[in-house]
Amino acid sequence: MEFKELTEARRSVRKYADKEVTRELVEEIIKAAQEAPSWKNQETSKYYCVLSKEKREQIRTTCFPSFNEQRCMNAALIVTAFEKDNVGFDDKGEPINELGNGWGCYDLGLHNMLFMLKAKEMGLDTLVMGIRDAEKLRAALGIPDSEQIGAVLALGYADEEPKRPNRREINDIAKFY
Numbered sequence: 001m002e003f004k005e006l007t008e009a010r011r012s013v014r015k016y017a018d019k020e021v022t023r024e025l026v027e028e029i030i031k032a033a034q035e036a037p038s039w040k041n042q043e044t045s046k047y048y049c050v051l052s053k054e055k056r057e058q059i060r061t062t063c064f065p066s067f068n069e070q071r072c073m074n075a076a077l078i079v080t081a082f083e084k085d086n087v088g089f090d091d092k093g094e095p096i097n098e099l100g101n102g103w104g105c106y107d108l109g110l111h112n113m114l115f116m117l118k119a120k121e122m123g124l125d126t127l128v129m130g131i132r133d134a135e136k137l138r139a140a141l142g143i144p145d146s147e148q149i150g151a152v153l154a155l156g157y158a159d160e161e162p163k164r165p166n167r168r169e170i171n172d173i174a175k176f177y
Contacts, residue, residue: 032118039087
């Protein structure tokens, strides 16, 4: 699939078929995500992959508001996080600039985007869910306090075909000097 076709085909899917996502597929997708750049090549992004049906149901029904609980039914759940106080900080632990841990979030976003594009290339679809209970996720998956939970990616086989939304014009989002 050509890049333009891939980026235009990737949609946020909110309904998934009852078809399992294998560990091997997720590993291949994560390997692609690892190719994303990161601050000083620190690669602080982490993936907590919830693949078993029982654990998915536990997470789905206890860690999300009802609308996201429904949107991720039948999907694997990939909780993404990054190591706090690492990237964007100097050797003394002081932030390099005003973003501080924002750089870890930035790096995680780059990794997540490659994750989503690779998933699409492999015939899977995704949904980024930012509305979730981070502390319940932390407890359920043993995520240490030294990591900041970013998002949860629903990953699975689409059971719907969302339409591509209109995009803003280039002149509305870019300034050229």
